[in-house]
Amino acid sequence: MQSSLGLDDLELWLEEGYPQSVRTAYLILGNRLDAEDAVQEAFLRAWKFRHSLSKETSFKPWLYRVVVNTCNSKLRKEVPHRDRRSAEEELETLETRDLVPERIALANDVTSALKDLPAHLRIVVVLRYYADLSEREIAIAIDRKQGTVKSRLNEARRQLAQHPALRLEESNISNYDQEVTG
Amino acid sequence: MIDEDQLGAAIRGAASEFEISKDAKNRIVSEARQGDGEQRRIPIPEYLRHQSRGLQFLSIAAVIIVLAAISIPLFRGEISPAKNKVAVSGAGFLRPVTLNSTGLVVSGAVTSPQKTATGQLGVAPTSTSATSNGAATLSPKIESTGSVDLTVKKGQVNSSLTKLGGLATGDGGFVLSTQANARSHAIGSFSSGTIVLEVPQHDFTRFVSQVQRVGHATSILTSSSDVTSQYVNLQARISALNASRQQYLAIMARATSISGILAVQNQLDAIQSQIEQYQGQLNVLNHATTFGTLTVALSQSGAPVHVTHHRSGLSKAWHDGVSGFISGFEWLIRLAGPVLFAVLFLGFVLVAGRWTRRAVRRRRL
Numbered sequence: 237m238q239s240s241l242g243l244d245d246l247e248l249w250l251e252e253g254y255p256q257s258v259r260t261a262y263l264i265l266g267n268r269l270d271a272e273d274a275v276q277e278a279f280l281r282a283w284k285f286r287h288s289l290s291k292e293t294s295f296k297p298w299l300y301r302v303v304v305n306t307c308n309s310k311l312r313k314e315v316p317h318r319d320r321r322s323a324e325e326e327l328e329t330l331e332t333r334d335l336v337p338e339r340i341a342l343a344n345d346v347t348s349a350l351k352d353l354p355a356h357l358r359i360v361v362v363l364r365y366y367a368d369l370s371e372r373e374i375a376i377a378i379d380r381k382q383g384t385v386k387s388r389l390n391e392a393r394r395q396l397a398q399h400p401a402l403r404l405e406e407s408n409i410s411n412y413d414q415e416v417t418g
Numbered sequence: 419m420i421d422e423d424q425l426g427a428a429i430r431g432a433a434s435e436f437e438i439s440k441d442a443k444n445r446i447v448s449e450a451r452q453g454d455g456e457q458r459r460i461p462i463p464e465y466l467r468h469q470s471r472g473l474q475f476l477s478i479a480a481v482i483i484v485l486a487a488i489s490i491p492l493f494r495g496e497i498s499p500a501k502n503k504v505a506v507s508g509a510g511f512l513r514p515v516t517l518n519s520t521g522l523v524v525s526g527a528v529t530s531p532q533k534t535a536t537g538q539l540g541v542a543p544t545s546t547s548a549t550s551n552g553a554a555t556l557s558p559k560i561e562s563t564g565s566v567d568l569t570v571k572k573g574q575v576n577s578s579l580t581k582l583g584g585l586a587t588g589d590g591g592f593v594l595s596t597q598a599n600a601r602s603h604a605i606g607s608f609s610s611g612t613i614v615l616e617v618p619q620h621d622f623t624r625f626v627s628q629v630q631r632v633g634h635a636t637s638i639l640t641s642s643s644d645v646t647s648q649y650v651n652l653q654a655r656i657s658a659l660n661a662s663r664q665q666y667l668a669i670m671a672r673a674t675s676i677s678g679i680l681a682v683q684n685q686l687d688a689i690q691s692q693i694e695q696y697q698g699q700l701n702v703l704n705h706a707t708t709f710g711t712l713t714v715a716l717s718q719s720g721a722p723v724h725v726t727h728h729r730s731g732l733s734k735a736w737h738d739g740v741s742g743f744i745s746g747f748e749w750l751i752r753l754a755g756p757v758l759f760a761v762l763f764l765g766f767v768l769v770a771g772r773w774t775r776r777a778v779r780r781r782r783l
Contacts (some may be wrong), residue, residue: 243447246446246450249448250446254438254443258438262436263429263432263433268436272442274441276445276446278447280446280449280450280453283450283453312627342432343431343432344432346429346432347432350429361425361429362429365425366426366429366430372660379776386618393422396425402428407560
């Protein structure tokens with residue numbers, strides 16, 4: 237049990253995990269404000285129930301589990317019942333920064349393709365390709381078997397490959413990939 | 419299929435296209451600091467928290483089974499304390515009445531008026547020993563029923579029915595119902611019939627032997643039961659209620675306020691209703707013990723009779739085998755019901771246990 241943790245540890249958690257958690261939640265929820273809201277709630281919940289983090293448990297999947305649970309709860313209860321920010325609004329936010337139009341367009345396409353995935357598939361894709369969790373860690377994070385994670389990832393990849401936005405932008409993706417890794 | 423590296427890069431790119439507010443971290447830390455003061459854990463019982471999943475599941479299943487075992491008999495009325503209470507008490511259907519200067523205050527059990535030291539009109543339990551004593555002198559009350567299957571000669575079903583009716587009326591009884599059946603190709607002539615006779619109780623046994631002589635008896639079944647205790651019980655209740663009724667009438671004569679009169683009237687109505695109810699039961703019992711009921715089923719001889727042949731050797735083995743196969747099949751069908759129930763129940767418990775476990779784990783995080 238980790239009940240002896242102090243607020244310094246929380247600050248360390250935030251330093252290491254907050255930005256990535258917000259971006260993960262953004263990809264799951266499709267809205268920046270909802271994402272920040274969910275992650276703040278998730279960190280507070282994680283802190284409140286820090287006793288459930290045993291020494292044997294890895295911190296990363298444990299934290300992502302709290303984040304995913306909070307996102308799921310938001311998807312179930314809050315997000316469907318209120319007006320979400322439009323894609324244009326998100327675009328405006330992006331355009332305020334000095335970015336090249338191609339990157340903005342690609343980001344929008346990826347976000348739109350992710351939004352079209354069912355939530356259970358979107359979550360595993362985001363945890364795998366953004367949060368960089370292994371299948372075993374994803375299984376812990378979503379409280380499912382590893383086989384389920386594997387089949388969900390396959391299904392998600394299949395659906396993404398057929399998504400019109402990503403098919404049209406395949407060349408852009410490869411260009412962008414070079415840009416990011418370079 | 420999409421290239422995984424490219425997909426990962428695109429997703430990372432899409433996620434990194436906005437700034438993250440920096441004051442959020444400070445807000446979380448300050449809220450966590452406040453929350454620490456009032457932190458509480460989800461109250462999961464200690465014995466459950468340290469058990470394995472299997473044991474947790476077994477505990478939940480055991481609780482459900484125990485609850486089902488308790489509740490099912492209760493719903494079916496097998497364990498009903500109220501029933502037993504009614505059966506043994508037979509009293510307690512009235513409330514005691516006290517009269518004061520303002521009128522009547524109602525509360526209590528079977529009573530008789532009695533002046534108390536304070537000047538109020540009190541009540542005391544009425545003894546039913548006088549009526550109970552009557553049971554000692556009461557002759558036994560016996561209820562008899564029976565059925566006789568008779569075979570008569572061909573074409574004699576009508577005349578036998580008439581003869582049986584005549585026997586009953588001759589003995590002081592009567593015919594309760596008659597039913598005769600004719601075959602389609604023999605209009606006007608009945609092939610079988612049933613007659614229900616009510617005959618005086620004291621002559622019942624003699625009457626059954628008379629009936630046997632009308633034809634050839636193939637089956638006789640008679641039964642008798644002693645209902646003296648029920649009879650005495652009903653009589654005692656009626657007597658007690660009548661006594662209470664008289665007492666309430668006396669109280670009513672002394673009541674001065676309208677509310678008092680109305681209260682006593684309510685009690686009187688309730689008593690009257692109970693008296694009538696018990697009287698009705700007593701009448702039914704009286705009739706059942708005065709007359710015995712005999713059902714006679716008539717059929718004419720020549721009707722197909724099932725004859726059992728003694729088999730031996732291969733034939734017997736073959737028939738035993740077929741019979742065993744059918745028995746086994748019947749047994750399987752009989753077993754299928756409880757097994758299906760058990761499977762459904764276990765499935766339900768599994769799903770509920772799984773759902774509960776997930777809910778508990780979610781609540782922990």
